[in-house]
Amino acid sequence: MIRYLRCSAGIVTRELSRFVQQRGRFFAALVRPLVWLLIFAAGFRSILGVSIQPPYETYILCEVSITPGLAAMILLFAGMQSSRSMVYDREMGSMRVLLVSPFPRWYLLTSKLVSGVIVACLQVYVFLAIAWFWDIRPPLTGYLAVFPALLLGGLMLGALGLLLSSLIRQLENFAGVMNFVIFPVFFASSALYPLWRIRESSYALYLVCAFNPFTYAVELIRFSLYLRPNPEALLITAGWTVLFLALALYGYNPQRGFVAATGEGE
């Protein structure tokens, strides 16, 4: 058991070392949500007032409403970044070093996934700290309560990234992921606008948003941050996490998976 923990600790330490080496990447990841928060939300403050709806107990401003969505956006980009780095590692060969470890492959890949999520959670906390100065101030205990939600949401999006990395053959194809996964997943969700508003405009789009797993990660983060339970979001996020992870591990199976089938895994 202790050997397993040492292995996981080694993978997390490596990820943190890389993160320290690449501080620019860390700050670049913060720019995107901050632009949304400081510019977009300020600009749309008067147009997009949000009425009282759980978990909020009063009328809220646009920036308060989109902050959980922007936190989830950091996790989404981190998940896709980790997918990109896995494709890169596979092309450059460093993935092999991981895969020839004596530990089970599912354990190695899950540890790698968790290490990426931990780094992403650090980014979210820095973002929330900046947002605090922008008068977005959930209860202090909310910052603690949101951690498991961030972890679960991060795992779900990281597992999606892992699955994509098992399907993508080459790094060049990664740009396609940006267009066909990140943007639809982010915009067709409750990250920027409440679902009831979307339903008013288009019922079909509302159904798409309601099916989107990202919506539930956003809602889980939103409710946790304001210390309100949301069992529906919790269950659905957990369910998608298990599904994405199972498919990703299948994809990395040396005999049956997509990677072996395409021969691109090695």
Add this chain to the structure above:
Amino acid sequence: MPEGSFTALLGPNGAGKTTLMALVTRLFEAREGEIRVCGLDLRRASTAVLARMGVVFQHPTLDVDLSVDRNLRYAAALHGMSRAETRRRVEEVLERLGIAVLRRRPVRTLSGGERRRVELARALVHAPSLLVLDEPTVGLDIESRRAIVEHVHELCRRDGVAALWTTHLIDEIAEGDRVVVLHGGRVRAAGGLADILAAAGTGDLGTAFRMLTEEER
């Protein structure tokens, strides 16, 4: 492969050397047949097999953003080694390979030959009994190639490590090595140098290699 032996898997490009390495290291899984490493069935006891095996890949796999020390520590963690054991083994292998001075250097700043030696050190950090090296001298100059070949022979002699070395260069094979000639995914000849020469009916290894791999080229 007996303890302390050096086995050269010799074959032209496309012979199946890297595929065989991928199968032996469980990167790919064989759909049929059985692979036994250190007396163990790879499919059933992959954990035990991989714990005994050190691997140097054909293409560089070091993390260039990290230091030599960090790369080796990462490899040790992937084998579940304790901190004290890791510190001791990292020092030991770096000393043994004559690269202790590189320990704090980022891999990005190292030459090709130095990187190869670091990869070798990384493969040895968990004290494997079998070292698998897939064309480890690709892209190196003559002097660096010679140094790597000598290091591995030295490891076999002194530490009793068995080495499986793939190459298409006959000058990397030394007297006393075991040789397996592979072509088209099949073993064409195997044994000591004398056996290979006898199988081809010639007295020169270069000619023997050409003859044994000729008909389908």
